[in-house]
Amino acid sequence: xxMPPPGAPSAPGAPGSPGTAGPAGRAGSPASGRPSxxxxxxxxxxxxxxxxxxxxxxxxIPLAAWVYxxxxxxxxxxxxxxxxxxxxxxxxxxxxAFWFWxxxxxxxxxxxxxxxxxxxxxxxxxxxxxxxxxxxxxGALAASLVFPAATAATEFLTASLSPLGTIYGVLGGTQHxxxxxxxxxxxxxxxxxxxxxxxxxxxxxxxxxxGWGAPRTRRLVVVYxxxxxxxxxxxxxxxxxxxxxxxxVRVAGVTLAEETWDTRVSAAFTEFDSLEAIxxxxxxxxxxxxxxxxxxxxxxxxxxxxxxxxxxxxxxSAAHTREEDKGALLEQVAAVxxxxxxxxxxxxxxxxxxxxxxxxxxxxxxxxxxxxxxxxKAHPIPVxxxxxxxxxxxxxxxxxxxxxxxxxxxxxxxxxxxxxAGAQGAGIVLLPSNEWEGIRKLHAERALFRAVEGGxxxxxPVNRGQSTAVDHQGRTIAxxxxxxxxxxxxxxxxxxxxxxxxxxxxxxLFSWLCLAGLLVLLALAARSRARRHGG
Numbered sequence: 143x144x145m146p147p148p149g150a151p152s153a154p155g156a157p158g159s160p161g162t163a164g165p166a167g168r169a170g171s172p173a174s175g176r177p178s179x180x181x182x183x184x185x186x187x188x189x190x191x192x193x194x195x196x197x198x199x200x201x202x203i204p205l206a207a208w209v210y211x212x213x214x215x216x217x218x219x220x221x222x223x224x225x226x227x228x229x230x231x232x233x234x235x236x237x238x239a240f241w242f243w244x245x246x247x248x249x250x251x252x253x254x255x256x257x258x259x260x261x262x263x264x265x266x267x268x269x270x271x272x273x274x275x276x277x278x279x280x281g282a283l284a285a286s287l288v289f290p291a292a293t294a295a296t297e298f299l300t301a302s303l304s305p306l307g308t309i310y311g312v313l314g315g316t317q318h319x320x321x322x323x324x325x326x327x328x329x330x331x332x333x334x335x336x337x338x339x340x341x342x343x344x345x346x347x348x349x350x351x352x353g354w355g356a357p358r359t360r361r362l363v364v365v366y367x368x369x370x371x372x373x374x375x376x377x378x379x380x381x382x383x384x385x386x387x388x389x390x391v392r393v394a395g396v397t398l399a400e401e402t403w404d405t406r407v408s409a410a411f412t413e414f415d416s417l418e419a420i421x422x423x424x425x426x427x428x429x430x431x432x433x434x435x436x437x438x439x440x441x442x443x444x445x446x447x448x449x450x451x452x453x454x455x456x457x458x459s460a461a462h463t464r465e466e467d468k469g470a471l472l473e474q475v476a477a478v479x480x481x482x483x484x485x486x487x488x489x490x491x492x493x494x495x496x497x498x499x500x501x502x503x504x505x506x507x508x509x510x511x512x513x514x515x516x517x518x519k520a521h522p523i524p525v526x527x528x529x530x531x532x533x534x535x536x537x538x539x540x541x542x543x544x545x546x547x548x549x550x551x552x553x554x555x556x557x558x559x560x561x562x563a564g565a566q567g568a569g570i571v572l573l574p575s576n577e578w579e580g581i582r583k584l585h586a587e588r589a590l591f592r593a594v595e596g597g598x599x600x601x602x603p604v605n606r607g608q609s610t611a612v613d614h615q616g617r618t619i620a621x622x623x624x625x626x627x628x629x630x631x632x633x634x635x636x637x638x639x640x641x642x643x644x645x646x647x648x649x650x651l652f653s654w655l656c657l658a659g660l661l662v663l664l665a666l667a668a669r670s671r672a673r674r675h676g677g
Contacts, residue, residue: 177220189213190233197237197311200244200583207316211267211343215289216350218271227268234263241310246580247526255306255524262300263311266292269660270344273667280670282362284663286348290341291660294333298653305524307555308332308588309581313339318587322377324594324616328643330652331557332591337656338373341366386599386613388569388639391543393611394446395574395603395632396439397457397624403606406435410462417499417529421464428493432462436471439488440478446631447482452543454486457605458519458551458576459502461490468492476511483509485541487548489574498529504548504574506539514539519550520559527552536562544569544638547598551575554589554602557650564596564646569639571598577607579625590616598640603632614641 177185192210195203214233218226238256270289277285293313301308308315314335317323326334345366349359398407410431414420420428439461443454463471471490479486485508492501502519518532536559538547547563547570554560554573563571571593577585586608593600594616601611604624611619611634620634 182217182220185213185217186229186233189217190236193233193237194240197313197316200580202316202584202587204316204319207313207339208342211289211340212346212350214267215270215343215347218267219275219347219351223268223271226271227264230264230267231260234260237263238310244580245584246578258304259300259306259311262296265296266340269664273664274344276667276670277663280666282348282352282358283365284666286341286344286362286366287659288663288667289344290337291656291663293340294337294653295657295660297336298331298333298650298657301556302558302650305521307521307552308557308591309552309555309585312336312588315588315591318590318616321381321616322374324591325377325380326373327591327594328380328597328645331595331645331650333650333653333656337652338370342370381615384641385615386637386639388637389543390635391453391570391638392451393453393455393570393601393634393636394443394449394451395455395457395601395609395611395622395634396442396446396460397603397605397609397630397632398435398438398460399630400624402435402438406431410435417493420462420493421495421499425464425466428464429467436461436474440474442631443475443478443484443486444482446633447478447484449633451633452484453541453546453570453572454484455572455574455601455603456487456489457603457609458489458504458574459491460574460576460605461488462493463490464493465495472505472507472513475505475507479507479509480511485509485514485546487572487574489550489576500529502527502529502550504550504572506537506546506548506572508539515548517548517550519553521552521556523552534559536560536566536568538563538566538568544640546570546572548572548574551577554585554592554600557592557595560592560596561646561649564598564640564643567640567642568596568598570636571596571600573600573602575602575604575607577604579606582607582623582625586610586621590618595643595645596640597643597646599636601634601636611636613637 189210192206195201196206196210218230235256238259266289269292273288274285297312312332314332317335324335345362348362352359414423439456446454461471475486475488487504487506490503490505492503493499494501504517506514508514515537517537520532520534522529522531536547536549538545545568547568549560589600589602590612593612593614597614599613603609606624608621608623609632610621613619619636620632622632
């Protein structure tokens, strides 16, 4: 093609021309012209396939989280908005089905939840398709920020307003193994990691559309690279210059043996086929059924105390008692605590005589035999745990080895709940849990972000799952797997002091800024469209 004379406008599809960031025939057509239908659907297929290993469960591949959205953005930006929306909802629905299958939680009520989640997951792609091409006239940087801002904002709102929290669909959670990168969570929360991963996809998609040699593209790549380098430098400095330096305390996490669960616990819930049946049954029979379970837990507690543990933590709902017998159970625990001068936190299901017939609690017993706190689970799992939630106020207790705090299992998927522990200066947070094989790896990996955000060590004894202890930088101190370990106890030397983090003080300020920034970007895009049509 002959070169245009000096001063003539660039060809519509030429690199660096005003129309280089959107669908062909409109403002922002790709530098190479309109892609073929076959090529576009190859991008869609590639993005969909990679997405299954990006944010959808136990088979996450960290690199896939950076790559999959590049293909999907390429697809949505080169087609109509309505069709792109429909396809992204379909991609999200497939991913959700894949996640439910891996996690072994597929049920009719979950299908309704999946439908709502699929629409939410499509939002960042839809907003990028509608706004980025129009913002490209103002500059590549503004256009590139729509997708990451929308990703962080929708993740934050979903975690804050839905019953799922952060257990599903948080892009940053896939980077749990990249310690330098995830240190930024101590400032922004996990959503800051999501922003960086999503921003990479937007930058890469823009470079693919316009050509890597375009001046605006080069500037955008330099800006993103500089920000990422700054974040990694911060993380490296935090890891290198501020590692845990406080004294440690020996902590033992006690869970029931797999044989006990398969025989005694399963038999108990076969005999008492509902919570109401437990409170309606003969009181002596209920004590008789659960006594061997309590005996095993008490023996394990004594064993670990004699071995040097100063804090013993039972897994979630390890013990079971009717409300009128709870005092007797606590006195048994107190006797062990007094004899061995050890703190013991029990996880206990307390069966009550009015609906919903159960409370899911932890109780911390001191070496004096006193009760330091009683905490009710703040976030029961939707559908699976039909009982009332606790207040969500995180208790703390000062001990000779630092300040303790607690939560229970699914509470860890709600950053606002665990952030209270960091804000109150907790050095160690106890998180007894009870899970199932389908989420054991996923939940352990996601939980460590709360430790980085709050600046505390996290101890998770998990029945039917992967027990972990991590420090405030996300480093694993100890781990055991219920399904692979014969002796059901995790022992760890845990740092006693936490650190103050920006996130524990300002909370989700970064996420709110992403939401505000997104609204500004959408307003600018709408204004640009109005001006264009008005002209």
